[in-house]
Amino acid sequence: MNDPVAMSRPKKGAAGMTGSWRTFRPVVDREACNACGLCAMYCPDGCINEEHEIDLDYCKGCGICAQECPKKAIKMEREER
Amino acid sequence: MAEIPKEEYLEKCTTACAGCTSSLTLRYVLKAAGPDTVLVVPACCTSILQGIYPNTAFNVPVYNIAFAAAAACASGMSEAFASMGKKTNVIVYAGDGGTIDIGIQALSGALERGTDFLYICYDNEAYGNTGMQRSGATPMGARTTTTPGGKTNAKKDLDRIIAAHNIPYQATATPAYPKDLYEKVKTALATPGPSFIHILAPCPPGWRIASDMSVAVGKLAVKTGSWVLWERKYGELSISSPSKGAMKKRAPLRDYLSVQGRFKGISDSTVNELEQAIEKNIAQLAKEEAGEC
Numbered sequence: 193m194n195d196p197v198a199m200s201r202p203k204k205g206a207a208g209m210t211g212s213w214r215t216f217r218p219v220v221d222r223e224a225c226n227a228c229g230l231c232a233m234y235c236p237d238g239c240i241n242e243e244h245e246i247d248l249d250y251c252k253g254c255g256i257c258a259q260e261c262p263k264k265a266i267k268m269e270r271e272e273r
Numbered sequence: 274m275a276e277i278p279k280e281e282y283l284e285k286c287t288t289a290c291a292g293c294t295s296s297l298t299l300r301y302v303l304k305a306a307g308p309d310t311v312l313v314v315p316a317c318c319t320s321i322l323q324g325i326y327p328n329t330a331f332n333v334p335v336y337n338i339a340f341a342a343a344a345a346c347a348s349g350m351s352e353a354f355a356s357m358g359k360k361t362n363v364i365v366y367a368g369d370g371g372t373i374d375i376g377i378q379a380l381s382g383a384l385e386r387g388t389d390f391l392y393i394c395y396d397n398e399a400y401g402n403t404g405m406q407r408s409g410a411t412p413m414g415a416r417t418t419t420t421p422g423g424k425t426n427a428k429k430d431l432d433r434i435i436a437a438h439n440i441p442y443q444a445t446a447t448p449a450y451p452k453d454l455y456e457k458v459k460t461a462l463a464t465p466g467p468s469f470i471h472i473l474a475p476c477p478p479g480w481r482i483a484s485d486m487s488v489a490v491g492k493l494a495v496k497t498g499s500w501v502l503w504e505r506k507y508g509e510l511s512i513s514s515p516s517k518g519a520m521k522k523r524a525p526l527r528d529y530l531s532v533q534g535r536f537k538g539i540s541d542s543t544v545n546e547l548e549q550a551i552e553k554n555i556a557q558l559a560k561e562e563a564g565e566c
Contacts, residue, residue: 202332206324207288214291233451234488236289236297238281250285254292254477255485268485 205250210237214253216268218246224265231257231266277455278304287322287330292484294474294491295395296322297448299366302393303333305458310362311336311350315343315376317368318402319395340375343367344383347390355389362391362462369396369410373431384438384467391461392469394431397476405479412499413550414543415535417479423539427550435469436505442468444504449475449491450515457504464506473500481534490532496524498551501558510561520555 200206225244232240234256239247246257258266282303289296295318303310312335314320320337324330338346343365351363367376372394380392399417400406407417409429416423435443442464446454454472461468473494475487482490494500495515502513512520526548530536560566 198326200323200326200329202284202330203324203328204284205286206284206328206330207286207322208325210286210288234297236293236300236487237286238283238300239285242279247285252286252291253484254487255483256292256488259485260488 209249210252211247211249214248214251214271216253216255217248217271218251218253218255218257218266219269220244220246221265221267224263226263226265228262230260230262234260277301277452278307280304280308282308282310282332284330284332288324289318289322290476290478290484292477292487293318293322294448294476294487295319295368295397297451297488298393298395298454298472298474301448301451301455302364302366302458305455306333306362306364306462308333309360310334310364313338313343313347313350313363313365315365315367315371316340316402317366317371318397319366319368321402340371341379343371343376344379344388344390344392347392348383348386348388351388351390363389364462365390365392367392367394368401369394369398370400370408372396373409373429377434381434381438384435384440384469388467389465390467391458392467393458393472394470395472395474397474397479398428399476399479401476401479413547414530414539416537417535423536423543427546432471435471438467439508440469441466441507442505444469445471445473445500445502447473447491447495447500447502449488449495450502450513453502453513453515460504460506479535481537482532486532490529493524493529493532495519497526497529498523498555499526499529499547501555503558503562510558512558512562520559523551526551 239251406419412428444457475490477484502516
């Protein structure tokens with residue numbers, strides 16, 4: 193790290209484990225899901241992969257996926273901590 | 274959606290609020306631009322959401338610069354890349370305060386000089402980063418921390434100011450329609466010379482909406498005609514398909530206003546004024562598309 197100027201480098205988790213921000217967690221009903229991919233398209237943080245698995249380490253729990261799901265296959269359930 | 278690349282240029286996760294549409298916008302802007310891109314970011318939410326030094330969530334080079342200087346900095350960068358024979362994309366990613374109020378002279382200068390760059394203004398209609406103070410982009414009737422009774426002035430018409438510079442490519446977009454946004458960024462970067470995209474970015478804490486509603490509110494803005502999606506290539510205006518349908522049969526404006534806490538208690542006369550402004554804007558755009566003015 194001998195940068196001539198102060199410089200940040202790309203790193204996963206640059207803002208910490210943002211999953212800890214969540215008050216509601218998205219739970220996918222695989223039976224109802226038709227794999228349209230709208231949830232992954234609209235996730236602001238790119239936390240949903242091609243298999244439509246949600247990365248709960250980083251998911252902030254905004255609920256856009258549940259709101260935009262045309263099959264209503266994603267439910268937001270309260271986090272219990 | 275097969276043509277949109279799978280690569281992500283934002284690492285998980287940014288410090289953006291849950292449900293941030295600026296973060297969503299940036300995902301698609303960077304997918305369209307690819308890895309050979311430099312972002313110039315003036316003071317705005319995006320200077321914060323990169324993460325905490327010495328780490329960053331952005332996997333492209335970012336140059337953070339003062340509010341008033343973004344377009345001037347991008348001008349110099351673009352010239353430097355050109356003289357080195359590089360085809361690196363120079364993108365300014367600025368908020369509405371940094372574009373419409375503070376950065377407008379540098380932007381106007383860069384457009385006049387014909388700088389080869391893309392300027393993106395993501396518009397959440399207030400100074401979101403500092404706690405939702407009013408900006409020139411705040412619409413009439415919206416409550417902010419500095420207009421607690423609702424703003425009494427109309428939103429500054431940035432797009433017509435930019436249009437007066439006669440630049441090769443200009444467009445409006447919103448991340449509620451990511452494919453439309455992606456294609457507009459692609460076209461803008463493929464067009465030589467200055468290009469400008471104005472993006473409506475609903476802001477959950479600032480607009481007083483639930484975090485899961487930000488995409489839905491963006492769609493409502495288009496359906497009610499509050500935000501019209503169009504692009505202008507070398508002076509030829511075309512209205513984009515999501516807005517085409519909305520212009521035939523508009524959803525009632527109240528649908529858009531009532532879901533947002535910032536418009537709580539808005540008077541009927543203000544709603545009428547907003548309605549008239551929408552009608553005037555749509556009529557002007559329709560005339561221009563038909564080649565009548």
